[in-house]
Amino acid sequence: MGSKRPARREFLKSGAALAGGFTLGAAAPAIGQTPASPAMIKGDKDYIAYGDRSRFVTSVRIAHGGRPSPDAFGLVFHVAAPLQDSVGVITPSSLHFVGTTRGSYIPEIDPREHRLMIHGMVDRSLTFTMEDLKRLPSVTRLHFIECAGNRSSRRAKTVQETHGMTSCAEWTGVLLSVLLKECGLKGGASWFVAEGSEEVKGASSIPLAKGMDDCLVAYAMNGEAVRPQQGFPLRLMVPGFEGIFHSKYLRRIKVVDRYYMNYNDYGHLDQEPKVAALGFQIGPKSVITFPSGAQQLPGRGSYEISGLAWSGGGAIKKVEVSTDGGKRWNNAEIKGTAQRMAHTRFSYQWNWDGQETELQSRCTDEIGQVQPSRAQIAKYWNKPFDATFSVPGLDNSIQPWRVASDGSVHNGNA
Amino acid sequence: MGSKRPARREFLKSGAALAGGFTLGAAAPAIGQTPASPAMIKGDKDYIAYGDRSRFVTSVRIAHGGRPSPDAFGLVFHVAAPLQDSVGVITPSSLHFVGTTRGSYIPEIDPREHRLMIHGMVDRSLTFTMEDLKRLPSVTRLHFIECAGNRSSRRAKTVQETHGMTSCAEWTGVLLSVLLKECGLKGGASWFVAEGSEEVKGASSIPLAKGMDDCLVAYAMNGEAVRPQQGFPLRLMVPGFEGIFHSKYLRRIKVVDRYYMNYNDYGHLDQEPKVAALGFQIGPKSVITFPSGAQQLPGRGSYEISGLAWSGGGAIKKVEVSTDGGKRWNNAEIKGTAQRMAHTRFSYQWNWDGQETELQSRCTDEIGQVQPSRAQIAKYWNKPFDATFSVPGLDNSIQPWRVASDGSVHNGNA
Numbered sequence: 001m002g003s004k005r006p007a008r009r010e011f012l013k014s015g016a017a018l019a020g021g022f023t024l025g026a027a028a029p030a031i032g033q034t035p036a037s038p039a040m041i042k043g044d045k046d047y048i049a050y051g052d053r054s055r056f057v058t059s060v061r062i063a064h065g066g067r068p069s070p071d072a073f074g075l076v077f078h079v080a081a082p083l084q085d086s087v088g089v090i091t092p093s094s095l096h097f098v099g100t101t102r103g104s105y106i107p108e109i110d111p112r113e114h115r116l117m118i119h120g121m122v123d124r125s126l127t128f129t130m131e132d133l134k135r136l137p138s139v140t141r142l143h144f145i146e147c148a149g150n151r152s153s154r155r156a157k158t159v160q161e162t163h164g165m166t167s168c169a170e171w172t173g174v175l176l177s178v179l180l181k182e183c184g185l186k187g188g189a190s191w192f193v194a195e196g197s198e199e200v201k202g203a204s205s206i207p208l209a210k211g212m213d214d215c216l217v218a219y220a221m222n223g224e225a226v227r228p229q230q231g232f233p234l235r236l237m238v239p240g241f242e243g244i245f246h247s248k249y250l251r252r253i254k255v256v257d258r259y260y261m262n263y264n265d266y267g268h269l270d271q272e273p274k275v276a277a278l279g280f281q282i283g284p285k286s287v288i289t290f291p292s293g294a295q296q297l298p299g300r301g302s303y304e305i306s307g308l309a310w311s312g313g314g315a316i317k318k319v320e321v322s323t324d325g326g327k328r329w330n331n332a333e334i335k336g337t338a339q340r341m342a343h344t345r346f347s348y349q350w351n352w353d354g355q356e357t358e359l360q361s362r363c364t365d366e367i368g369q370v371q372p373s374r375a376q377i378a379k380y381w382n383k384p385f386d387a388t389f390s391v392p393g394l395d396n397s398i399q400p401w402r403v404a405s406d407g408s409v410h411n412g413n414a
Numbered sequence: 415m416g417s418k419r420p421a422r423r424e425f426l427k428s429g430a431a432l433a434g435g436f437t438l439g440a441a442a443p444a445i446g447q448t449p450a451s452p453a454m455i456k457g458d459k460d461y462i463a464y465g466d467r468s469r470f471v472t473s474v475r476i477a478h479g480g481r482p483s484p485d486a487f488g489l490v491f492h493v494a495a496p497l498q499d500s501v502g503v504i505t506p507s508s509l510h511f512v513g514t515t516r517g518s519y520i521p522e523i524d525p526r527e528h529r530l531m532i533h534g535m536v537d538r539s540l541t542f543t544m545e546d547l548k549r550l551p552s553v554t555r556l557h558f559i560e561c562a563g564n565r566s567s568r569r570a571k572t573v574q575e576t577h578g579m580t581s582c583a584e585w586t587g588v589l590l591s592v593l594l595k596e597c598g599l600k601g602g603a604s605w606f607v608a609e610g611s612e613e614v615k616g617a618s619s620i621p622l623a624k625g626m627d628d629c630l631v632a633y634a635m636n637g638e639a640v641r642p643q644q645g646f647p648l649r650l651m652v653p654g655f656e657g658i659f660h661s662k663y664l665r666r667i668k669v670v671d672r673y674y675m676n677y678n679d680y681g682h683l684d685q686e687p688k689v690a691a692l693g694f695q696i697g698p699k700s701v702i703t704f705p706s707g708a709q710q711l712p713g714r715g716s717y718e719i720s721g722l723a724w725s726g727g728g729a730i731k732k733v734e735v736s737t738d739g740g741k742r743w744n745n746a747e748i749k750g751t752a753q754r755m756a757h758t759r760f761s762y763q764w765n766w767d768g769q770e771t772e773l774q775s776r777c778t779d780e781i782g783q784v785q786p787s788r789a790q791i792a793k794y795w796n797k798p799f800d801a802t803f804s805v806p807g808l809d810n811s812i813q814p815w816r817v818a819s820d821g822s823v824h825n826g827n828a
Binding site for chain 1: 420430452453454456457462463464465466467468469470471473474475476477493499500501502503504505506508509510518519521522523524525545548549550551552553554555584587589611627633634636637638639641642643646663712715716717718720747749750759761763823
């Protein structure tokens with residue numbers, strides 16, 4: 001330290017290429033001269049009790065698809081997270097995506113009145129209050145939830161529209177296995193059904209093996225109580241499974257000996273138990289969040305390409321980025337330690353030459369699953385990969401972002 | 415799975431001891447009978463854009479010491495986080511403690527106008543816009559910030575009062591070393607001074623070795639922009655150092671060749687550079703957040719003792735809990751992987767026999783530092799450990815919580 005190391009000016013080395021590069025000090029206030037003091041705002045009592053963000057920060061959730069869309073079961077209202085503004089791996093609770101069958105109506109539950117009953121093929125049924133649950137050993141884990149409907153389309157313009165139905169939070173609660181052991185499992189028990197307090201109850205059949213492995217009865221997210229839109233006061237976490245299994249307002253778990261098709265299964269789950277059991281898990285998936293659709297690069301030069309990767313199969317082991325439409329793939333940097341079934345932030349430092357190109361990312365998870373391209377998925381399903389193609393089932397395809405020579409960024413699937 | 419395992423009913427095994435134990439299913443709604451549907455609330459447009467917590471969740475920050483306290487430099491207004499309600503290791507941004515010299519007045523900065531200038535003993539001064547900074551390689555790290563004034567007293571009743579001036583968040587930004595390398599360091603450069611936009615500027619001298627190691631120029635926390643009360647749009651993170659070094663509204667860094675005493679150093683920093691350089695770092699510290707002062711245990715039985723541990727010396731390696739006033743120490747469980755200079759959640763499963771006792775926790779960090787008792791600190795400073803004793807300097811002493819036979823919990827230092 002202390003020695004001159006001009007050779008280390010790595011980002012300015014590319015000098016002229018860095019359009020809008022850092023300003024030399026001369027253009028800033030002279031040394032020793034104090035810049036003008038900024039305006040002051042006065043926080044009121046509420047602001048001291050529970051702070052808020054700056055009025056200059058306007059990132060918000062949007063209705064998925066731009067509008068509420070009714071289906072056979074009533075009003076389905078999905079709200080997508082602004083991934084284009086995301087940093088790190090935590091989704092702020094206020095911006096966590098919402099998938100619901102109740103539109104913007106949310107059950108309002110007094111936690112003192114809430115109960116979780118476990119019954120069915122158990123030695124004895126038990127009912128837990130919130131206080132009971134908080135006395136048991138807790139775990140805290142970073143996990144994503146993704147809606148099965150999270151998919152890219154030709155119509156979508158932004159990453160919020162293509163991928164905003166996934167979010168990640170630090171969840172705290174009791175392992176479901178702890179509760180099931182308290183009840184005692186009867187011979188033959190092999191599935192369980194979880195029911196929440198929504199009118200459409202979110203009840204789904206889940207393999208008991210999953211319940212005894214890593215399912216979590218969560219009462220907190222991101223350091224405070226689970227938010228009402230996420231199932232306050234209690235949510236079932238089924239790490240790596242489709243979002244619909246993560247029942248909100250969890251009030252009942254029934255241990256059963258077979259797979260049941262339930263009211264809330266939407267018909268997208270397979271009627272065959274074995275196929276269904278294998279089809280629940282989110283595949284390896286990644287997306288570049290910057291630069292992404294509808295964003296604008298100010299000019300050629302150095303940028304940090306940044307994005308998220310996740311998989312129902314476990315921890316992300318590798319992320320690759322292509323800056324030439326998939327011809328060459330470069331290893332991206334994984335930020336920090338990748339957690340199992342959690343968003344993982346990756347980055348790749350890129351020097352844009354100002355020419356039109358296409359950016360892509362693909363990930364590999366700890367069990368070796370590799371994120372496929374849409375062309376590979378079409379081939380797998382033996383369908384022509386043309387303008388009519390849409391991914392059947394869960395869509396974990398590679399998302400291409402086309403960068404035009406004017407720096408504008410567009411959906412490469414459009 | 416599927417076999418009866420009554421022996422695994424670990425928590426109910428202690429049967430009668432678990433006062434208020436889980437209710438057998440018979441007391442709950444009969445199996446197959448649907449509990450009454452809860453009331454529904456309708457989220458408005460704002461609620462869809464940016465969600466809020468349940469009205470049943472009322473955990474809030476409080477003014478530290480219960481009131482604003484004026485000092486020689488004006489109104490000092492510290493706001494403490496409600497650690498008694500904390501779970502996991504993330505402090506929600508709305509509940510992150512605030513240390514400020516400006517009371518509830520907060521600089522309101524338009525990020526498009528904000529600049530960071532680096533000057534002094536560098537080859538060339540540079541000025542960065544927020545956009546410049548976001549194009550550089552980013553890092554995301556979990557770090558605590560703790561105010562040097564975070565200390566237990568005889569007067570304090572709750573853990574919010576004794577320890578609420580520490581919080582932990584996922585911070586994202588650019589390593590200061592990246593910026594300093596861009597500027598190029600001159601021979602003899604050995605310290606730097608960081609200045610924010612507060613009227614009392616938070617300028618403090620920091621060893622350049624720390625700046626080249628792990629200091630972070632942070633533009634985001636917990637997945638969104640840094641909050642105004644935390645320095646929006648830019649905060650200097652100095653991991654493990656006293657909170658006062660984490661300059662908010664960061665606008666200028668001057669590289670210098672000596673230690674400066676600055677306006678905002680409060681006189682609590684040593685005038686001797688070598689002493690000061692060693693005195694900046696937060697010692698190993700832990701506290702039990704449940705059960706803690708002013709909480710009430712409903713009766714004897716099984717409880718999860720839960721708390722937080724952290725150290726300026728690196729990652730927490732061990733936490734021990736005593737349930738008999740420090741006579742015997744038991745290894746606590748560390749939840750997840752302890753991060754460097756970050757809150758670490760620990761727990762210890764405890765069966766309370768209903769007798770009066772005292773709970774304590776102590777931690778050891780990765781460089782072997784062990785959290786001391788107040789008696790040990792008194793001995794170190796060669797002072798009598800009596801009713802007049804208060805910890806000189808930073809207070810990282812063991813916090814005792816006295817549990818009375820009626821289940822009420824009290825500050826053991828009182």
